[in-house]
Amino acid sequence: MKTILVLTCLIAVSTAYSVQEDMLERHNKDRRRHGAKDLVTNQDLVDIAQICADRNAARDKIDHDCAESEDYGENLAWSMDSEGSPPPDEKTAVEDGYTGWYKENKNYDYNTGKSKGGVIGHFTQIVWKGTTQLGCAYAKNEDAASAVVGCVYNPPGNYGGKYKTNVGNKCPGVTEPDPSQRCKMPTARPMFCQPDLHRDVAGNRQRGYLPVQQQLPAMLSALCQAWPICCSMQYA
Numbered sequence: 688m689k690t691i692l693v694l695t696c697l698i699a700v701s702t703a704y705s706v707q708e709d710m711l712e713r714h715n716k717d718r719r720r721h722g723a724k725d726l727v728t729n730q731d732l733v734d735i736a737q738i739c740a741d742r743n744a745a746r747d748k749i750d751h752d753c754a755e756s757e758d759y760g761e762n763l764a765w766s767m768d769s770e771g772s773p774p775p776d777e778k779t780a781v782e783d784g785y786t787g788w789y790k791e792n793k794n795y796d797y798n799t800g801k802s803k804g805g806v807i808g809h810f811t812q813i814v815w816k817g818t819t820q821l822g823c824a825y826a827k828n829e830d831a832a833s834a835v836v837g838c839v840y841n842p843p844g845n846y847g848g849k850y851k852t853n854v855g856n857k858c859p860g861v862t863e864p865d866p867s868q869r870c871k872m873p874t875a876r877p878m879f880c881q882p883d884l885h886r887d888v889a890g891n892r893q894r895g896y897l898p899v900q901q902q903l904p905a906m907l908s909a910l911c912q913a914w915p916i917c918c919s920m921q922y923a
Contacts, residue, residue: 706777707733710823710838713785714813721814722855732759732822732839739763744826744835760818760843762788762809767833774827774834781825784836788813800850808845815844816853 707728715725739753739761749763764784766775775783787809794805812818823838844853 704778706781706825706836707821707823709778709781710785710836711821713781713789714821714838717789718814720857723814723816724819726819726821726840729820729822729841732820732841733824734822735759736822736837736839737824737826739839740824740826740835740837743837744828744833747828747831747833749835749837756839758843760812760815760840760845761837762812762840763835763837764788765833765835767831770832772832774829774832776834777825780827780834780836781823795854797851797854797856800854811850811854812840812844814854815840816855817842817849818844 711726711728718725735753735755739756740763742753743749743763743765747765749765751761751763753761762784764780764787766780766783768775774780789810791805791807791810794802795807795810796803818840820841821838823836825834825836827834846853
């Protein structure tokens with residue numbers, strides 16, 4: 688009897704990093720938190736974003752004067768590492784750029800649809816409900832050791848008088864609570880997820896949450912999943 692030996696080879700395939708895929712994932716994660724639908728990639732917008740990023744990187748500064756993007760919304764970010772270091776790589780530039788854009792949410796007043804004082808335009812474009820398509824790109828300037836990331840949006844956002852209907856609160860339908868009821872971000876999920884009822888710092892029951900025995904399993908699951916969303920809102 689002959690013995691046949693079968694050898695199998697497992698090959699690990701690494702996926703190359705994609706600026707567009709990373710940006711799309713970041714945008715959609717935060718858009719869901721604000722009640723907006725996911726964006727989809729538009730390759731034409733990716734190409735426009737690349738043209739504009741290349742142009743801005745070449746002159747080592749950013750400006751919204753790229754003719755190719757004038758009919759669209761646009762977010763830009765410029766970054767560099769310490770002196771003598773190479774330009775930030777794609778992933779670092781995307782992380783720093785997107786984080787800076789989204790942090791503007793602290794300047795936005797959901798009740799008035801206006802700024803509390805400070806820039807809000809990058810953030811509001813990220814979560815703008817009327818926007819459906821996205822294209823992003825990265826470019827670097829080796830001589831200046833700097834990098835640029837840019838995203839182009841269609842349809843564009845940030846139309847005057849349209850903010851309240853296009854920029855949703857992190858907890859859709861919930862307005863800013865009075866100071867005594869402000870949500871405090873816990874280091875872990877609240878006790879009602881374990882189960883119990885979460886209480887605020889004053890010992891009061893959090894508005895909108897019922898004791899676990901009164902909740903259907905599906906409702907409990909939804910509340911536990913939504914907790915990091917609803918309680919990550921910061922009020923200034």
